[in-house]
Amino acid sequence: MFRLREPWRFTVAVPVAVPVWSVDPRTGKQREQVTVEATADHVDKAVRAAADAVPALAHRPARAALLRTAADLLTAERDRVVATADAETALGPARLGGELARTAYQLRAFADVVDEGAFLDVIIDHAHPSPATAPPANAARTPPAPDALPAPRPDLRRYKVPLGVVAVYAASNFPLAFSVPGGDTASALAAGCPVVVKAHPGHPATSELCAAILRRAAAETGLPEDTVGVLHGFQAGVDLIEHPLVSAAGFTGSIPGGRALYDAAAARPRPIPFHGELGSLNPVLVTAAAAAERAEAIGGGLAASFTLGVGQFCTKPGLVLIPAGSDGDRLVTALTRAAAEAPPGVLLDDRMRRHFLAGVRDRARLPDVTVPVEPGADGEAAVRPGFLTVPALRLTQDGPHELLTQECFGPVTVIARYDNDAEADAVLARLPGNLTATVHLSTAEAAGEQGTAAELIAGLTRLAGRVLVNGWPTGVAVAPAQHHGGPYPATTSQSTSVGGTAVERWLRPVAYQDTPPALLPPELRDGNPLGLPRRVDGQRYP
Template sequence: MAAVVSIDPRTGQAVEEVGQETTTAEVDRLCAAALAAAPDLEALGRAGRARLLRTLADALEDRREDVVAIADRETALGPVRLNGELTRTCYQLRLFAEVLDEGSYVEAAIDHAGDTPMGPRPDLRRMLVPIGPVAVFGASNFPLAFSVPGGDTASALAAGCPVIVKAHGSHPATSQLVFDILAAAGDKAGAPAGTLGLVHGVQAGADLVAHPAVRAVGFTGSVNGGRALLQIIERRPDPVPFFGELSSLNPVVVTPQAAAERGPAIGAELVGSFTLGGGQFCTKPGLAFVPAGPDGDAVVEAMAEAVRGAGAPVLLNEGISAAYGRISDDLAGAPGVEVLARGAEPDGAGFQAAPLLLATSAVELPQEVTEECFGPVSVVARYEGEAELLTALEAMPSSLTATVLRGRGETELPLAVSQQLRPRAGRLVYDAYPTGVAVSWAQHHGGPWPSTNSQHTSVGTTAIRRFLRPVTWQGAPAELLPPELTDDYRGIPRRIDGVLELPR
C-alpha cells in the first residue's frame, strides 16, 4: 500500500505524508456505507438537506485560515485567489440550499384521472428523485470549488445523493483537511453515517467508478482521464451516467472596430486572462482572432509587451509542468507559427513555466493551435476580413466558451460570429473575458464534446439535474406519495393538469 505524499509545487519537494492510498476493501466499505445512507439522506427532506449544506458552508468559513494556508502550500495559487475560491465554495453550498428551499428543481407534475382525446387517463404524478451514491473526482486546478466541497458535491448532496470523493493527488492534504471539516459538520447537522466519503489513489478511483453502489460519476480533468473512466463504466454490467468536464480552447474574436477603439487595453486584458492562475483555468482563452492592420497590430504589441513583463508562474504539479513544456514547444514549432514573446524563464525551483505568446495566420490555421494547452500560453491568429474570419471559425473545436470583443454599439459582425460559434460553445461572452465563471441560476459551464459530455455541468443550479431521475406514481394513494405530489401541498411550483401553479 503506497503512501499519499503532499508536494510543494514551489520547490518540487515532498512535505508530508498524508496517509495511505485507499485499498479496494476500504472503497467497498465506503460505497456500502453510502448506499446505506441514501434512504436516510433523502428522508431528511429538502429542509433537512438545506440545513446540512448551510452547516457545511459555516464549518468551512470557521476554518478559513487553516484551509487557505494548506491549499496555498500545496498549489502555490496564493492566499488572495484561494480566499476567493473558498468564498465561492461556501456560496455555492448556500445557493443549493436556496434551490432546495425553492423546490422547482423536482419538476413536480400532477395529471388527475380524467377523459382525454385519446381515452381515459389514470392519475399520474411525476417528480425527480435522487439517483443514488455519486463518485466525484476532484480537479487539480481548483482545490476547493471543484474538489471535495465543490459544485459536484454540493449539487449531489442537495439532490439527496451520498458522495464519495476521489482526492486529487495535487492537493491530498487540503482534500483530507476539508473532508474532515465537512464530515464533522455533517454529523452536527444530522446527516446519516456514510453521507460523505474520501478515497486516495489512482486504483481507488478506478475501484470507485466500478463499484455497483455508485450510480453516477462527476469528473473534471483531462480528456484522457475522462476516457479512462468511461472505459471502466462501459465494462460495468450496469453502465452509469458520467458527467465530465474535459477540454476547452475558448476562442476569442476581436472585431476590427473593437481593435480600433481600445486595442492596447484589449491586448493587456487578454494576457491577464490567459496567464491568470498560471493559465490553468478550463476557460483560459487559448486562441485569439485579431484583425490584420495597424489597429490589430496595437492589440498584438500590447499582448507581447505584457507577456515579456510576466513572471514565471508555478504550475500545480510535475505532470502539468512537463506537459506544458512539451506541448508549448510543439506549438511553437508548428508550421506557420512564430514566437512573439516569452515571459520570465523558470529559475529552476519547483514547477515553474515561462509564459508564451505565439502567432499564426487565420487562413493557414495549423491544427495544433486548435487544441488545448494547459498553462500560460495563447495563440494570436490574424485575419483579413469577415469571410476569412468566419471560415477560420469553422475549424474551431467545441469549447466551454466563445468570446466576442465588440466596438461600441456594434452588432452585425458580432451576430455573425455568434451564429458561427454557438453550436460549438456552452457560453457566449461579450466584451469581457471567459476566465470568470459566476455561480448563479442562469450560469452554464458546459459545451459539446470534448468540453463536456452532458447538458448540465458542475456550475449553476442546473447541476443538480445530473443526480436526479424521474419517477411517475400511477394511481397511488395519498399515503404513498411524496409530500410534493399530494393534492394539498402548496410549497413549491407544480404543474397541475398542464397548468403551472406557483406556491402560496
C-alpha cells in the same frame, strides 16, 4: 517424486500500503505523508457506507442544514484550509481565500435550491376524460371506430428522485471549488445523493481536511458521517467507477483521463451517467471594427485573462482570432507589453510544468509560428507567460498546425491573424466543442448598427456552452442562470457543473399513475403539504 510444500511455506499476498504524500510545488519536496492509497476493499467499504446514508438524505431540511453547516465550518476553518491548500498548490492565499468564499457561497446557494424545491419538477395531471375534438370540415361524416377514440387520461404525477451514490473526481486547479467541497459534491448532496470523492493527488492534505469538515457537518446535522467519503490513488478511481453501487459520476480534468473513465462508466454491466469536464480551447474572435476601436484595451485584457492563475483556468482563452493589418498590429503590441510585464508563477505540480514546457516547445517549432513573448521556464520551479502568433490560414488546413487548436494548460495563448471574415469563419468551423466562446465587437456592432454580429453569435452558440460579448471567459459566476459545459470534448454531457441547475445531473424522473393518495410521496399529494412549486393541470403554483 512431486511433493507439496509444507503448509507454513505457503505465502499469502498482502496488499502493500502505498503512501500518499503532500508535495510543495515551489520546491518539489515532500511535505508529509497524508494517508495511503485505497485498496479495493477500502473502496467497497466507502461506497457501501455511502449507500447506507441514502435514506437519511431523503429529508430535505436535513440536506439544506448539512450544506449550510458545511459552509459555516469551512469559513470558520478559513486560515487553516487556505494555508494547507497554498502549501500544496502554490496558488497563493489571496486566490485561495477567494475560492474558499466562493465554495462556501456555492454550498449555501444549493441549500437555497433544496429549500425552494423547484428542482423536483413536480407536475400533476388529474384524471379526466379526453376532450372531444371536432372533425375537420372535409372529413368523412362516418363516425370513427370505437378503438380510434381517444382514451380517458389517467391520473399522472411526476417528480424527480436522487440517483444514489455519486462518485466525484476532483480537479487539480481548484482545490476547493472543484474538489472535495466543490460544486459536484454540493449539487449531489442537494439532490439527496451521498458522495465518495476520488481526491486529486496534487492536494491530498487539503482533500482530507475538507472531507473531515464535511463529515463533521453531517454529524452536527444528524446525518451519517459517511454521507461524504474520500479515497486516494489511481486504482481507487478505477475501482470506484466500476463499483455496482455507484449510480453516477462527475469529473473535472484532462481529456485522456476523463475519456477513460467515461468509457468505463459506459462499459459497466449497468452503465451510469458520467458528467465529465475534459478540456477547452475557449476561442476568442476580435472583429476588425473592435480592433480599430480599442486594440490596446483588448490586448491588455487578453494578457490579464490568459495569465490569470498562471493560465490554469479551464476557461483560459487559448486561441484568439484577430485581424491582420495595422489595427491587429496595435493589439499585438499592447499584448506584448502586458504579457512581458506579467510575473512568473509556479504551476500546480512538476508534471504539469513539464507538459507545459513541452507543449510550448512543440508549438513554437511549427512553420510560420512566431513568439513575440516566449513562454518558458523561470528558474527551477516557476514558468513565465507568453504567446505565439500564426497566420489563421494555417489553421484552416489539415496538418501539424492542428496542434495549435488543442488546449495547452498553462500561461500561453495563440494569436491567429486572419485576412478576411471567411478565413476566421473557416478556423472556427474546424474547432471542437468548448466551454466558452467570446466575440469582441465595436460599439456600433454591439448596437446592431453595422456588421453581422447576430450571425457571429449564432455561430459561436453552436461551438460553446457560454457565449461572451466584449468580456473575458476566465471566472465562472455561481448563479442560477450559469452554464458551465459545452459540446464534446468540453464535456461529456450537456449539463452544467456550476449554478443551481447542476443538481439535475443527479436526479431521474418518476411518474405515478392512478396511485392511491395515501400511497403517494408527500411531494405529489393534493393539498401540497410540503409547499413545493408545482404545475397542476397545466397551471403553475405558486
